[in-house]
Amino acid sequence: MLPIVCAAFLALPLYPLNPTAQDTVSSMNLHITTGVMSQSGMISAGPELTLKFEYLLTHPFIFRSSLDYTYGEITTRTYPNGSVHRQSISSEVLYYRGTKKMTAYLGVGVVYGRGTFNLNDKTYFNNNVLGVPQEIKFGDAFGYRFVLGMRFKHKYSIEVGVTEISPSFIYIRRTDVDSFSEENIKFRANYVKLSLGYLFRLK
DSSP: OHHHHHHHHHTSTTOSOOOGGGSOOOSEEEEEEEEEEOOBTTBOOEEEEEEEEEEEEETTEEEEEEEEEEEEEBOOTTSOSEEEEEEEEEEEEEEEEEOSSEEEEEEEEEEEEEEEEEESOGGGOOTTSTTSEEEEEEOOEEEEEEEEEEEETTTEEEEEEEEEEOOEEEEEEEOSSSOEEEEEEEOOOOEEEEEEEEEEEOO
């Protein structure tokens, strides 16, 4: 996936570039985006909302920290039917080039994700039977992300992000009257998201 993203960036008419004086972004931005994420393994496609803070390190590099929220439904019978609310925090470094009218950027960063699983069928739990799950949780995980985006007039953006992450389902089972066990089942939850955004200049 990374070679495809890099090739797409290099093929843009923005590369190579204009002088630095015509190629500078704001020192600090608040960037709000909304869009849709693709199906990720057993989790369905769903909406995405992100709040991002950007800081210009030095031309042409930007440091960005993001807070994401995504929603999806379990789409396989291998796991209990339910919905997943996922939140993630990421830190990325962006490399940008362009003009005042249009700027393209390419980035890479790390992601820390966590989520909440809501079971649709509460009868799945049976507190009187040993070995039957008493609770199901969505485990935390680290991953990484590639970003390709474009901005227009320093205010509007369109962005594609590819996230690689492998969280887990945590089954908590009663093994005795007063004892419990945990079973972690890791799975891949990679996804692609397409989002539109608006930038607020802070400095």
